[in-house]
Amino acid sequence: MTILANRYDFILIFDVTNGNPNGDPDAGNLPRLDPETNHGLVSDVSLKRKIRNYVELARERQEGYHIYVQEGAILNEKHRLAYKALRPDDPKVDKDKSLNPRDDAESIKLRDFMCRNFFDVRTFGAVMSTGINAGQVKGPVQLTFATSVEPIVPVEISITRMAATNEAERKQKVEGSDASDRTDNRTMGRKHIVPYGLYVAHGFISAKFAERTGFSETDLELVFEALTTMFEHDRSAARGEMTSRNLIVFKHENALGNAPAGKLFDMVRIGRNIDGQFREIDRRLDNFPPARKFSDYIVAIDRADLPSGVEIIEKL
Amino acid sequence: MSFGIRLKVYGDYACFTRPELKVERVSYDVLTPSAARGILEAIHWKPAIRWVIDAIHVLEPIRFQSIRRNEVGGKAPAGKVKSAMKRGDLEDLQLLVDEDRQQRASTVLVKPGYVIEAHFEMTGKAGPEDNVGKHLDTFSRRAGRGQCFHQPCLGTREFAAHFELVPPDAPQPRTIDETRDLGLMLWDIDHGAPGKPSLFFRARLENGVMKVPAPNSREILK
Numbered sequence: 230m231t232i233l234a235n236r237y238d239f240i241l242i243f244d245v246t247n248g249n250p251n252g253d254p255d256a257g258n259l260p261r262l263d264p265e266t267n268h269g270l271v272s273d274v275s276l277k278r279k280i281r282n283y284v285e286l287a288r289e290r291q292e293g294y295h296i297y298v299q300e301g302a303i304l305n306e307k308h309r310l311a312y313k314a315l316r317p318d319d320p321k322v323d324k325d326k327s328l329n330p331r332d333d334a335e336s337i338k339l340r341d342f343m344c345r346n347f348f349d350v351r352t353f354g355a356v357m358s359t360g361i362n363a364g365q366v367k368g369p370v371q372l373t374f375a376t377s378v379e380p381i382v383p384v385e386i387s388i389t390r391m392a393a394t395n396e397a398e399r400k401q402k403v404e405g406s407d408a409s410d411r412t413d414n415r416t417m418g419r420k421h422i423v424p425y426g427l428y429v430a431h432g433f434i435s436a437k438f439a440e441r442t443g444f445s446e447t448d449l450e451l452v453f454e455a456l457t458t459m460f461e462h463d464r465s466a467a468r469g470e471m472t473s474r475n476l477i478v479f480k481h482e483n484a485l486g487n488a489p490a491g492k493l494f495d496m497v498r499i500g501r502n503i504d505g506q507f508r509e510i511d512r513r514l515d516n517f518p519p520a521r522k523f524s525d526y527i528v529a530i531d532r533a534d535l536p537s538g539v540e541i542i543e544k545l
Numbered sequence: 546m547s548f549g550i551r552l553k554v555y556g557d558y559a560c561f562t563r564p565e566l567k568v569e570r571v572s573y574d575v576l577t578p579s580a581a582r583g584i585l586e587a588i589h590w591k592p593a594i595r596w597v598i599d600a601i602h603v604l605e606p607i608r609f610q611s612i613r614r615n616e617v618g619g620k621a622p623a624g625k626v627k628s629a630m631k632r633g634d635l636e637d638l639q640l641l642v643d644e645d646r647q648q649r650a651s652t653v654l655v656k657p658g659y660v661i662e663a664h665f666e667m668t669g670k671a672g673p674e675d676n677v678g679k680h681l682d683t684f685s686r687r688a689g690r691g692q693c694f695h696q697p698c699l700g701t702r703e704f705a706a707h708f709e710l711v712p713p714d715a716p717q718p719r720t721i722d723e724t725r726d727l728g729l730m731l732w733d734i735d736h737g738a739p740g741k742p743s744l745f746f747r748a749r750l751e752n753g754v755m756k757v758p759a760p761n762s763r764e765i766l767k
Contacts, residue, residue: 435695489691
């Protein structure tokens, strides 16, 4: 378990084909949009959920890889862990009604226990109601909203179902029309899809916070593994086809970093592929047909102005 | 007297949550002094120093957007953690998101940009090896190279802050041309006092610059 000694910044590029990457509860589950630019958005928490779910599947019931914030759909079997309790049993504690640790030392013990056992607490942090310094664990991994590189146009698709939910619905249908058997029980529904969208998310990994939560090199590899394959295990009727396309990692030589993250992210340029040529994304592209597949884009990395002490690792 | 620094920070979104509108979060119009302090501490901080924010320069027009997300309603209860530790078994130590779900909207700032003007003072924890020059150098070196302890953020961690040092001889970046009363704003949280009370001040934007009162000044309302 080597603790992280380097700062990392990463760019995740993923796409969606005929699906809804992240619905907006405020807009009837339409794909999230930036109302000013019509670029699509995917919230940070949505990506974190997928990372958690992937780890849950990939490291099922392994010690130290439990997931604290779970989707109830995942069946949790009881499992016993053979670790030593940190504190010998203290009869007084059983009678205590208070839920707060007695002192800082104990709250640190509780925090360490959570970090050691739960991958998501160790990675993203968690808020614990310990009342001491708000009991927050700040995790080393920080993700931002993913934004699409071009404006997206969500399409609303009406679908039908050849069944009614209940008797009342069926009656209504029959009374209202000279219905045939075939349309008797039919109900209509709605799906929102993005025909195609290429999204970019930025992430940061702080080596200094990793020290505090015990986030190790092994955990880092698992995070990268999750980022590259999480959509493969998140298939559903709503999602369409989602694929991680590129994961570009900037590894700094030291814990504090060697270059501003913004500068590094600017080195990755995404343009449209027009007859094999890289074209900046701007209004002049409006004369061309809209992008509908990943090969309509070109992802270029300007290695020329790579700051010293930073290494580019293309994980995907 | 210690020397001041100027740091330009910007990003895609920001949410400096108003304490009275916490559940469905609504951001202040401008970066608060306490959030600015957090940004500086993300780059360099030691117990020997204390950052003091002097002014916030607003470089970009103030615009809002609403984002609604599924969030969880609970925290990890310390009591449950404790009993799991004693039992040596992790059963029912989990949080089921679909049973404890809250959909909350946040009204966030779009494409904000600021210059933080600040200086630091020595605290009682300063040892003989701590001097102003050393910490000023450390901060300037880190901020100039883009080094940080952890990536600073604009209010909440999903809104990362990009930062650049404004060199001492560089001209002041142009601010927005706006003068208005921003009302009562959180100055900072008094972490030393019992109960951690919040401190407020009357914030005013003068030609895009918000002056921040010094600690212990009469303008800070307890």
